[in-house]
Amino acid sequence: MTPSLYRDTWAEVDLDAIEYNVKQIRERIPAHCSVIAVVKADAYGHGAVEVAESALKSGAQMLAVAILEEAITLREAGFDVPILVFGRVAPKDVAVAAEKDITLTFFQKEWLREVKRESLPGPVNLHMKWDTGMGRIGLRTEDELHQLVDELKEASNVKLTGIYTHFATADESGKDYFIMQNERFDKLLQAFRGMWEEPVAIHTGNSAASIRYPEKMHHYIRFGISMYGLYPSSTVKKEQIIDLKQSFSLHSRLIHVKRLAPGESVSYGATYTTSDYEWIGTIMIGYADGWIRKLQGIDVLIDGKRMPIVGRICMDQTMIKLDKEYPVGTKVTLIGKQRDEMIGVDEVADYLDTISYEIPCMISSRVPRTYSGK
Numbered sequence: 001m002t003p004s005l006y007r008d009t010w011a012e013v014d015l016d017a018i019e020y021n022v023k024q025i026r027e028r029i030p031a032h033c034s035v036i037a038v039v040k041a042d043a044y045g046h047g048a049v050e051v052a053e054s055a056l057k058s059g060a061q062m063l064a065v066a067i068l069e070e071a072i073t074l075r076e077a078g079f080d081v082p083i084l085v086f087g088r089v090a091p092k093d094v095a096v097a098a099e100k101d102i103t104l105t106f107f108q109k110e111w112l113r114e115v116k117r118e119s120l121p122g123p124v125n126l127h128m129k130w131d132t133g134m135g136r137i138g139l140r141t142e143d144e145l146h147q148l149v150d151e152l153k154e155a156s157n158v159k160l161t162g163i164y165t166h167f168a169t170a171d172e173s174g175k176d177y178f179i180m181q182n183e184r185f186d187k188l189l190q191a192f193r194g195m196w197e198e199p200v201a202i203h204t205g206n207s208a209a210s211i212r213y214p215e216k217m218h219h220y221i222r223f224g225i226s227m228y229g230l231y232p233s234s235t236v237k238k239e240q241i242i243d244l245k246q247s248f249s250l251h252s253r254l255i256h257v258k259r260l261a262p263g264e265s266v267s268y269g270a271t272y273t274t275s276d277y278e279w280i281g282t283i284m285i286g287y288a289d290g291w292i293r294k295l296q297g298i299d300v301l302i303d304g305k306r307m308p309i310v311g312r313i314c315m316d317q318t319m320i321k322l323d324k325e326y327p328v329g330t331k332v333t334l335i336g337k338q339r340d341e342m343i344g345v346d347e348v349a350d351y352l353d354t355i356s357y358e359i360p361c362m363i364s365s366r367v368p369r370t371y372s373g374k
């Protein structure tokens with residue numbers, strides 16, 4: 001698609017906020033512990049290259065993504081730090097990772113066996129994933145660990161550089177499950193120490209774990225949602241352990257303003273009908289931009305005041321009930337601050353009964369990302 005040069009709808013990412021948030025967590029975790037900036041899914045919708053740059057500038061030492069394509073994008077953008085892929089990459093594609101010095105995640109002995117047969121341009125770096133209770137990917141038992149390590153010892157084209165696990169409940173008020181996962185990890189680690197002498201990087205914690213249990217962190221933390229200035233859950237937000245600055249905001253401009261007489265309707269289905277003379281504004285954002293129809297009724301900010309979206313949200317356009325006439329071109333903030341009013345990512349997430357992670361991710365690539373604070 002042609003880059004959006006002509007469109008008055010944009011997301012703004014405050015890179016100073018990213019730097020602030022990375023510095024906040026670095027002050028909280030032990031000195032021996034470094035930050036892996038989690039920039040998968042185009043940095044949770046914020047823009048991977050720009051966020052990675054800011055994160056590294058503020059002291060992060062590694063990048064992590066979900067899929068090989070995302071890692072290649074970062075390498076090709078010129079980043080030379082280690083890049084870890086969380087997901088499984090097919091053995092036939094491991095040569096690409098080796099060539100670009102991209103670190104892969106592994107957890108299956110069959111996978112290692114297949115990779116051993118591949119001819120790689122050089123050894124590929126690997127992090128071993130242990131499933132201590134997330135139930136997603138990773139080996140689960142000491143028996144599996146033994147088998148995998150045996151297989152590893154015979155593989156000459158791979159190099160084990162890390163071990164990690166992922167917590168399922170680190171953001172919740174109940175701590176038992178988190179403690180159980182830690183115990184399982186420690187037990188597997190003890191067994192591993194008896195089989196392997198070379199040093200490996202160990203990392204367990206996401207944002208929630210590193211904010212709430214910094215003393216439990218190993219060589220690295222994997223910092224995702226809170227790097228973007230969002231709290232992993234309302235529990236973590238309420239605890240007020242760390243100050244974060246939201247980096248994502250979303251804006252548009254009025255493209256049409258009209259006064260409707262009482263009894264006139266707005267948008268598909270004519271579900272909204274004016275009860276008096278009303279000023280109605282139109283903006284160019286809709287469900288094709290990720291501003292989904294369920295957001296009907298939520299407020300936006302104009303002139304520092306809250307005004308509701310009325311009528312159904314269309315594919316590309318949305319209507320707002322204004323408190324008075326405003327000129328075409330007036331700025332409308334859907335997420336972010338205007339004067340003393342703020343519509344946080346959290347408010348939009350609550351409105352949709354979902355988590356903050358989903359909001360910037362769902363704003364589609366048709367909405368250009370702009371950057372401030374570079």
Ligand code: PMH
Pocket residue numbers: 038086166205206207208222223224225226232357
């Ligand atoms: N490590 C792994 C393996 C992850 O999958 C994620 C986030 C993180 C670290 C960072 O977590 P944080 O953003 O809470 O700091 N993964 C996901 C996910 O798969 N769905 O939502 C978040």
